[in-house]
Amino acid sequence: MAKFGKRTRAAREAFAGKEELSVEEAIALVKGNASAKFDETVEIALNLGVDPRHADQMVRGVVGLPNGTGKTVRVAVFARGPKADEATAAGADIVGAEDLMETIQSGKIEFDRCIATPDMMPIVGRLGKILGPRNLMPNPKVGTVTMDVKAAVEAAKGGEVQFKAEKAGVVHAGVGKASFDDAKLAENIRAFVDAVQKAKPTGAKGTYMKKIAISSTMGPGVSIDVASATGN
Known part of the structure; x- marks a missing residue:
């Protein structure tokens, strides 16, 4: 039987028997047990009634x-000429074309978001097997294939979050830090849930949003009452 540390045991005891809490109750519980030596991320997971x-x-x-x-x-x-300059001015950390492709092919992926101008997609397309599984592939549906690289870079830097359902129909993301004010975390959580709700696909049948849970990086998860998160 696995032996848990003192902090883990205490967290498990605090969470025992608690489920289907309101957003505010869940935040208070998660934050109260986020005791790591770093500012833990508050993560959300939504179990959806879909088969991706x-x-x-x-x-x-x-x-x-x-x-x-x-x-x-x-x-x-991924951009050239004036668009590359525009990306750099907007605060992009890495800007390139074939050279960036070669860097990625070598296994060096030092970024969290990848943006490309449409003319760069023949180059980016060669990286599908590398970027795709990491959910880093630029896609016009989420605004990362665009000529407006300035807006895309600023959005990525400003707290924009991409989401995509995994094989089991689970969507997850970081929605803030444990140091955030409770009200700001609640606002972020409801904004994220609302976006996933609006992204409901035409083929979804039955209950779409089955379960919502939040946790901190090092802590256990707690389920949230779906109505509390959706306002329904």
Whole structure:
């Protein structure tokens, strides 16, 4: 039987028997047990009634969290000429074309978001097997294939979060830090849930949003009453 440390045991005891809490109650519980020596990320997981293997049940999108994520996002941009200059001026961390492709192919991926101008997609397309599994592939549906690289870079840096359903129909993301004010975390959580709700695919049948849970980086999770998060 696994032996847990003192902090883990205490957290498990605090969470025991608690489920389907309101957003505010869940935040208070998670924050109260986020005792790591660093500022833990508050993470959300939504179990959806979809099978992403079917094209008409895929859930993906992007949402700008009203209070940001608290995370420093490194942005890479595939662009040339004036658009490359525009990306650099907007604060992109890495800007390139074939040279950036070669860097990624060598296994060096030092960014959290990848943006590309449309003319760069023949180059970016060669990186599908590398960027795709990491959810880093630029996509026009979430605004990362665009000529407006300035707006895309600023959005990524300003707390925009991309989401995509995994094989089991689970969507997860970081929605802030444990140091955030409770009200700001609640606002971020509801904004994220609302975005996923609006991204409901045409092929979804039955209950769409089955379960919502939040946790801190090092802590256990607690389920949230869906109505509390959706306002329904």
